[in-house]
Amino acid sequence: MSMFRLIKALFVITLVLILQLELFSNIRFFGVMPELMLGLAIASGWHGGPSNGALTGFVCGFTVDLYLATPLGLSALSYALIGYLLGIVAEIVAEDIERIVRLIISIAAIALGLTLFVLFGELIAEPNLYNKNFGKILVVGALYTGLFIPVLHYMMSWVFHESTYQGNQRPMNRSQLT
16 A cells, blocks of 8 residues: 555544544434444445455554454454455456445445454453344444445545546647647
8 A cells, every 4th residue: 555545544544433433423323323434444445455455444443442342453353354355345346336236235244244243242252242232233333324335435435546637747848839
């Protein structure tokens, strides 16, 4: 990853982290807040490939872990795995698929990511991750985060794809002016 991409990725991660922790922690539907950082890991896997998706997913998950009361690294592991898997899916699926298909795949990946988070938490005997409200949290969390997936895909495409705009960077000689 080039230095310019790294700076853009850190900017986007910081912006989305602040939005998730400060704004959307107070805007909940049925008591559930969106998992924007998981959506960012999904979008980075889609646009950056498996290795960039895993790296961005790990960084996103680790920054979320710093704020959660769960064991350090639980979100980082889940998000990195989902970012890697979506990178593989993006390589298999055609580049020019419809946006609705990308949205459906992303929402399914959010549900898978939340399930992996709870599964890994149960494997290390973390209490209170799986409870009677897990189904509601899974469905509402995936759909609520799905509302923001197009914006997250746009942000990560800005990070990982080069601009094709050339502008006036071509030098002109005197014969072209006359």
